Amino acid sequence: MQYTDKYRSPLGEITLASDGDHLTGLWFDGQKYFAATLSAEHQERELPIFELTKEWLDSYFMGKIPSFTPPIHLEDTPFRLAVWDLLSKIPYGEVVTYGELAQKMAVLHNRERMSAQAVGGAVGHNAISIIIPCHRVVGANGSLTGYAGGIDKKIKLLTHEGAYSESFFVPKKSTAP
Numbered sequence: 001m002q003y004t005d006k007y008r009s010p011l012g013e014i015t016l017a018s019d020g021d022h023l024t025g026l027w028f029d030g031q032k033y034f035a036a037t038l039s040a041e042h043q044e045r046e047l048p049i050f051e052l053t054k055e056w057l058d059s060y061f062m063g064k065i066p067s068f069t070p071p072i073h074l075e076d077t078p079f080r081l082a083v084w085d086l087l088s089k090i091p092y093g094e095v096v097t098y099g100e101l102a103q104k105m106a107v108l109h110n111r112e113r114m115s116a117q118a119v120g121g122a123v124g125h126n127a128i129s130i131i132i133p134c135h136r137v138v139g140a141n142g143s144l145t146g147y148a149g150g151i152d153k154k155i156k157l158l159t160h161e162g163a164y165s166e167s168f169f170v171p172k173k174s175t176a177p
Helices: 048-061 078-087 098-108 116-124 151-160
Strands: 002-009 012-018 023-028 042-044
Touching: 002 048, 012 048, 023 048, 078 098, 078 116, 098 116
Parallel strands: 002 042
Antiparallel strands: 002 012, 012 023
């Protein structure tokens, strides 16, 4: 059985999903691929995992770097899971490009090259927004391309983290993952 709960963020309503013990989804309401991993049969319920996730989100939106990550369980292709693992290693306030992620995936898979578009598809289908920070991925020239929650939210998240200024954007490149 899957369970859901709601969180009211400064950027809008967020739906949380869980298998009862782990966070399995976190989406801005109405975003692209909203609740794509959520089964049709689910119940709204208050659970300890949701309280922990809300504590993480409260800390994040207060401008603090959360000192913990709620237990997460994701099911998908090995490729997407590997991309999401790389995303989870991008530090707060820093960005990487789709191309850089593709290079890291190529190394992980002992390949000479990896498609940045394939990596972008995996980034876009990330089921746990913010905590697995897909908003920290930018285009080759630092452009703010793509974000399932909407570019406006991506800008606000990066601005919140100090990685974006509306007057001038210089991506603070990450040395991770």
